[in-house]
Amino acid sequence: MGDTIFGKIIRREIPADIVYEDDDVLAFRDLNPQAPVHVLFVPKKPIATLDGATAADAELLGKLLLAAAAYARREGLADQGYRTVINCNEHGGQTVFHLHLHLLAGRQMHWPPG
Numbered sequence: 001m002g003d004t005i006f007g008k009i010i011r012r013e014i015p016a017d018i019v020y021e022d023d024d025v026l027a028f029r030d031l032n033p034q035a036p037v038h039v040l041f042v043p044k045k046p047i048a049t050l051d052g053a054t055a056a057d058a059e060l061l062g063k064l065l066l067a068a069a070a071y072a073r074r075e076g077l078a079d080q081g082y083r084t085v086i087n088c089n090e091h092g093g094q095t096v097f098h099l100h101l102h103l104l105a106g107r108q109m110h111w112p113p114g
């Protein structure tokens with residue numbers, strides 16, 4: 001598995017607007033925001049895609065989701081609502097091959113996504 005730009009952000013080799021960190025998860029603002037709030041939650045463990053996750057990653061994936069939900073609640077986003085997205089591989093629109101959860105908020109989301 002190759003290194004990615006998110007690996008460099010986790011190791012502080014390149015800057016990012018980091019909004020949350022714990023032992024397993026880092027969260028930072030998306031460089032190309034698609035909503036007033038657009039934060040990426042990444043596991044520090046470099047899993048390339050959701051397809052590459054295994055049962056051994058179950059707790060980590062749960063922590064990723066809960067970290068995003070807790071952030072949204074802390075930031076006052078939960079009542080109005082938000083969207084979380086994990087893009088997987090080409091048809092999912094994944095461009096960075098280090099698993100990440102998008103948290104989008106601050107505007108009305110639409111369904112289905114384009």
Ligand code: DGP
Nearest residue numbers: 005016029030031032087093094095096
């Ligand atoms: P995805 O399409 O799901 O792989 O999303 C990748 C996201 O990562 C995309 O919304 C743009 C964002 N991104 C790409 N490079 C960087 C970077 O260097 N810094 C930050 N903060 N975000 C980045």
